[in-house]
Amino acid sequence: MTQISPQKVVSITYNLSVTDENGEKRLVESAEEDAPMVFLFGMSGLPEEFENQLSGKQAGDSFSFSLTPEQAYGDYDQQAVVEIPKQVFEIDGQIDADMLQEGNYLPMADNEGNHMQGKVVSIGNEVVQMDFNHPLAGMVMHFDGNVADVRDATPEEMDHGHVHGDGGHDH
Structure with missing residues (x-):
């Protein structure tokens, strides 16, 4: 075998x-x-x-x-939980409410183009808190x-x- x-x-x-x-x-x-x-x-x-x-x-x-x-x-890294300006999530000036929901995992890229998954932790008026730790x-x-x-x-x-x-x- x-x-x-x-x-x-x-x-x-x-x-x-x-x-x-x-x-x-x-x-x-x-x-x-x-x-x-x-x-x-x-x-x-x-x-x-x-x-x-x-x-x-x-x-x-x-x-x-x-x-x-x-x-x-x-280990869980608290520094991997970040706030991102809400307008980053706009597509053609609109936010997709089905996509941007607490608990959803979203594909993201950092400034160097590295791809990662982020979990939406909370959604505020101006910022979205994202957690980039592995689940x-x-x-x-x-x-x-x-x-x-x-x-x-x-x-x-x-x-x-x-x-x-x-x-x-x-x-």
Whole structure:
């Protein structure tokens, strides 16, 4: 059987829980058999320690591990919560009220053109407060799951740096 290693396409099912402020585990995400998580090992953009925990496993293997904030998306950074002038969100002089709502994640770019996702925290008369922390920053994450499939990546997948076809990118 094929083991998880670089240049392999990996399909997993899992439950992701985080430890909340009361020390309780809270389920925040699942990938089920009908819609597994599929990624190109070594090129996924996932935390390095996440991939390290899966390395060497093969289809049918189960896994259970936890990642600290340092191993995953870092500590919550209060400086990543910023106020942005409300007019930045205008398109043709109008604000899309469906888009600009508290809790929505919006694609943004900084002054250097770096793309990021920001969560709308609050909307004032003049400014919008945005949080650019990763949604799982500062959290201990607990993964429990199974390896559904491992296969060789195609040359095209390696060139593009992502999975094509089922569970991947179509273009």
